[in-house]
Amino acid sequence: MPQDILFISDLHLALDKPEITRRFVDFLQHRAPEASALYILGDLFDAWIGDDDFTPPNSTIRKRLKHLTDSGTKVYLQVGNRDFLLGQRFCQETGITLLGDYAVIDLFGTPTLLTHGDLLCTDDLPYQTFRAKARTLQWQQNVLSKPLLVRLLAARWFRLRSFFHKRQKSQAIMDVNADTVVNTLREYACLRLIHGHTHRPAVHDLSVDGQAAQRFVLAAWHKQAGEALSWNGGAYRREII
Template sequence: MSTLFISDLHLDDSRPQITTLFEHYLSGDEVRKADALYILGDLVEAWVGDDDDAQLPQRIANATRAVCDAGVPVYFIAGNRDFLMGQAFAERAGFTLLEDGTVHDLYGTPTLLMHGDVLCTDDLAYQAFRRQVRTPEWKAQVLAMPLDARRALAAKARAESRAQNSIKHEDIMDVNAKAVAQAMRHAGVTHLIHGHTHRPAIHHFDLDGHTAERIVLGDWYEQGSVLRVTAKNRQLRAVRE
């Protein structure tokens, strides 16, 4: 048996082939026979609220609900693109919302699960923005806006994010090693799985005299990416039709 991890799909109407790939993958045997499926954030390019009546949220809900109905638990940690996702959509989609920084036991190995953006501490401007938009007051204010206004706000935020990222040094947008170590020490683990940076890899390093492992999930811009964890190994690979 296996446990599967995906993140950073950034599903959007502008890339319909990736939504189709997501649906196809979730309907396949690997997912339907898994012990669990974890989605570690940025499932969509932008989430404007659980009341969004567009077709894409319904397609996502149908795909994940079918996995849940097949007896496979689906867990979700919000990313920087979909942190407005709430319990109402989770119930529709059949998945369980987890706090960022949750520790789950994977076949006897306690593992820290994160989206990963909070680890990018060198990007001071982003961290300040993150603190602002994650407050209950900011969320409530945005979700009280009409749906069309929220869509316009999301489009503006995406454009500004692209502009800012284009002029940032790449290292600033990667995780900070000290932040990684601090998060793992705080959780009491030597294994971490996260997304966000779009730099899929399995890193081994020393953490206080112990061999530690950090697995970075890949994005789904050009193809899919999945981490398959079993009791014996961890395999990070591409997903294609």
């Protein structure tokens, strides 16, 4: 009976990134079935414009995720800042379970907080303002009501704009805020946090009200390699994919 629990994030799957898609498909076919559960903590796709979008590689990913969940591996997904329009139709077609922005799981006896990570970057005020607007039902319904072609073109424009905006921001602003991390762990009564988003893989030791805590940052996947955080019992390891 598989016992490993896997965590990944920030694959940013897209038509123009075939190497990452191939690596992820291989991961779903060979490594993930050996685990009891797989948690995808946001930005699985570089842009998600609605569950009615079947342009490559979306159909392939749907099929491989369905094969995985049918095989018995449980798959959980949190949306990120790139794929937050992903909805229940995608989940029903793949058999995955959609989680909220914050989720607490029992990780081999230790309450562990999971999140994509963008909510922790509270110094990036323009982004947080946009995020609050973009997560409203009215904004999302307005976007999803547009024809698919219009949404595809808009997604390309937003990706280009995001690229140039990031170049103008300091690295500190785009990282998590230390006080926000502590306050969030305190709010959810956890001493372990796993997240992605920042593309800065590391394990950080910190203190929450005098108690030792840890923050695990997942790696982004690139053309050269991907990475998964694997947990089994009290031990963890980073696996190069």
